Amino acid sequence: MSAVGHPVRRCVGRSLLYLALVVITVTTVLPFVWMFFTSLHHKDAQLPTIDNLFTPEGGYHFGNYEYVLTFGELPVWRFAVNSCVVTCGVVVFQLTLCSLAAYGFARLRFRGRDAVFFVFLLTMMIPAQVLVVPLFAIVRNFGWLDTYWGLIIPYPYLSTAFGTFLLRQFFLTVPRSLDDAARLDGCGDLRIFWHVILPSAKPALATVGAFAFIWTWTDFYWPLLASSSTTMRTLEVGLSVFSDAYAGTMWALQMTAATIVLIPVLIFFLGMQRFFVRGIVQSGIKG
Amino acid sequence: MNTHQRTNWRGYAFIAPATIYLVIFSLLPIVFAGYMSLHRWHLLKPDKPFVGLANFQTLAADPFFRNAVFNSFVYAIASVPLGVVTSLAVALLVTRRLRGVGVFRTLFYIPGICSQVAISMVWIWILLPETGLINYCVGKVNGWIAGAGLADSGLIPTTTNFLQEPGWAMAALVAMSLWIGLGPRMIIFVAGLQNISEELYEAASLDGCTGAKSFWHITLPQLAPTTLFVTVTTTIAAFQLFTPVYMMTKGGPQRTTDVVLYHIYKEAWQKFELGMASAQSYVLFAMIVLIAAVQLWLMRGGLATEEAR
Incomplete structure (x- = not known):
């Protein structure tokens, strides 16, 4: 859209646009700013308001982080380890399943391929939360409750179909001449998949992995049900226990815990952000 | 046609893990939820009698x-x-x-x-x-x-x-x-x-x-x-x-x-x-x-x- 207008009018228009952007930014970021600075107040201090948020009595105070991380009743380090194990497990597991299937759908011909692919797409329509009750019963029968298996394998929110679809779309854009060259060198499908397709699909793999990471790390409903002992809780569930324990009190401690849970996600997102955007553009949401 | 025949089974092998996974953890739960909904299925009671559509009837009347x-x-x-x-x-x-x-x-x-x-x-x-x-x-x-x-x-x-x-x-x-x-x-x-x-x-x-x-x-x-x-x-x-x-x-x-x-x-x-x-x-x-x-x-x-x- 080429804006050709009077320079003054253009300048005013531009300032208004920036003003709007800044207002939205403030509403988006202010809660996080408040969260972080509240965590720097003394744990016994009163709930800070905007007036004294940045100037706590007695200066900034980092003791809350030590307090929360060494908190006796809730092993925060254990929660963090659990979150890492579960998230990495889900990412590796989903990437393996999705990329193999995507290769099959994108490169090989076999009977019923399109029908099976259609069923894959249909499962994307099933709301994950609806699956939770029967999944719980199934996982219980497997004896997987309160184990890493139960937290990783039946991940109902992470749509395997979504990952397969996204990777298939990307694999289709990899030139077939690369496959043919490898085939002439005597490579089988598995080696073409490993040495040709996967290396050229790194950005797509990063996108699927990034979404899987964020969804799993921040998921609440499934780990809340699938874990029952304190030592199997993830950070997200541990945080809710923490929040319930202090309902409406000890704001500095609560916000310290919230900050500890949010920081890894934020760092991960800022590092990987281009893959999030790319993934959405690539999944071809054009209708 | 030859290549078609040859690659056929490999295709199934590549999609098998994801397909089996989706069947067990996506399609089976949907069917199983239907089965459970027709029973009085209490988590802690071993007895799970079949009740037909009674659950749905209760729901329809439940304010x-x-x-x-x-x-x-x-x-x-x-x-x-x-x-x-x-x-x-x-x-x-x-x-x-x-x-x-x-x-x-x-x-x-x-x-x-x-x-x-x-x-x-x-x-x-x-x-x-x-x-x-x-x-x-x-x-x-x-x-x-x-x-x-x-x-x-x-x-x-x-x-x-x-x-x-x-x-x-x-x-x-x-x-x-x-x-x-x-x-x-x-x-x-x-x-x-x-x-x-x-x-x-x-x-x-x-x-x-x-x-x-x-x-x-x-x-x-x-x-x-x-x-x-x-x-x-x-x-x-x-x-x-x-x-x-x-x-x-x-x-x-x-x-x-x-x-x-x-x-x-x-x-x-x-x-x-x-x-x-x-x-x-x-x-x-x-x-x-x-x-x-x-x-x-x-x-x-x-x-x-x-x-x-």
């Missing part, structure tokens, strides 16, 4: 379940149109050719990727009476009004306990959903906007069609598939609201935020009635499918008329 369905509809009707319109507006803003606009896109996306438990904790503060962010701002506004001599201070109460007042609690959940969902929806709109060919705008501007006119005649029709996608996914998500309710209201006050998924959660994990919870899950599933189908059908009509023009 609390109907209330939960009603609440879910209220939440969806309030949050979906607002969510779609606000994120489209912001998408239009961040697709302008402005310096640093990419930074804003990233910033707006942040609430969407964050832990909802942590976000809920912060929102509990935002909504507190007197000391919360909203009431603090209301207090400031009161101060300005009084300072300007327009009225006495305390014009607007700053004691509203948003999470404890029927009506306000639901409004708070809707506001929070707008805040969380803004970025993810915006990015999809941005992708859609970038797919619209520049030539369309150039051709239209030759005909004197610019500004608001070009928005109505080019942007919106071209964006129809994206809008449809965003609307349907936002609706599906709205019917699956859970974490903020669990963290902030526990379904209260007076059951005004007791939405279907939270109701199912209580049925299954507080009363341990998994059979009944499965029946409720099926009703939720049917509702979501039906609403998505209606939206697709309505919007398809819209798409067709746009094309006919």
Whole structure:
């Protein structure tokens, strides 16, 4: 859209646009700013308001982080380890399943391929939360409750179909001449998949992995049900226990815990952000 | 034909892991939920008698379940149109050719990727009476009004306990959903906007069609598939609201935020009635499918008329 207008009018228009952007930014970021600075107040201090948020009595105070991380009743380090194990497990597991299937759908011909692919797409329509009750019963029968298996394998929110679809779309854009060259060198499908397709699909793999990471790390409903002992809780569930324990009190401690849970996600997102955007553009949401 | 025959079985081998996985953890649960919904299936009782459609009959007559369905509809009707319109507006803003606009896109996306438990904790503060962010701002506004001599201070109460007042609690959940969902929806709109060919705008501007006119005649029709996608996914998500309710209201006050998924959660994990919870899950599933189908059908009509023009 080429804006050709009077320079003054253009300048005013531009300032208004920036003003709007800044207002939205403030509403988006202010809660996080408040969260972080509240965590720097003394744990016994009163709930800070905007007036004294940045100037706590007695200066900034980092003791809350030590307090929360060494908190006796809730092993925060254990929660963090659990979150890492579960998230990495889900990412590796989903990437393996999705990329193999995507290769099959994108490169090989076999009977019923399109029908099976259609069923894959249909499962994307099933709301994950609806699956939770029967999944719980199934996982219980497997004896997987309160184990890493139960937290990783039946991940109902992470749509395997979504990952397969996204990777298939990307694999289709990899030139077939690369496959043919490898085939002439005597490579089988598995080696073409490993040495040709996967290396050229790194950005797509990063996108699927990034979404899987964020969804799993921040998921609440499934780990809340699938874990029952304190030592199997993830950070997200541990945080809710923490929040319930202090309902409406000890704001500095609560916000310290919230900050500890949010920081890894934020760092991960800022590092990987281009893959999030790319993934959405690539999944071809054009209708 | 030879290669076709040869690669055939390998294809099955490649898709087998994902297919088996989806059958066990996606299709089987749906079937199994149907089976459970026909039984009186208590988590802790070994005896699980077949009861036919009794669970569904109980549900149809259960005022609390109907209330939960009603609440879910209220939440969806309030949050979906607002969510779609606000994120489209912001998408239009961040697709302008402005310096640093990419930074804003990233910033707006942040609430969407964050832990909802942590976000809920912060929102509990935002909504507190007197000391919360909203009431603090209301207090400031009161101060300005009084300072300007327009009225006495305390014009607007700053004691509203948003999470404890029927009506306000639901409004708070809707506001929070707008805040969380803004970025993810915006990015999809941005992708859609970038797919619209520049030539369309150039051709239209030759005909004197610019500004608001070009928005109505080019942007919106071209964006129809994206809008449809965003609307349907936002609706599906709205019917699956859970974490903020669990963290902030526990379904209260007076059951005004007791939405279907939270109701199912209580049925299954507080009363341990998994059979009944499965029946409720099926009703939720049917509702979501039906609403998505209606939206697709309505919007398809819209798409067709746009094309006919």
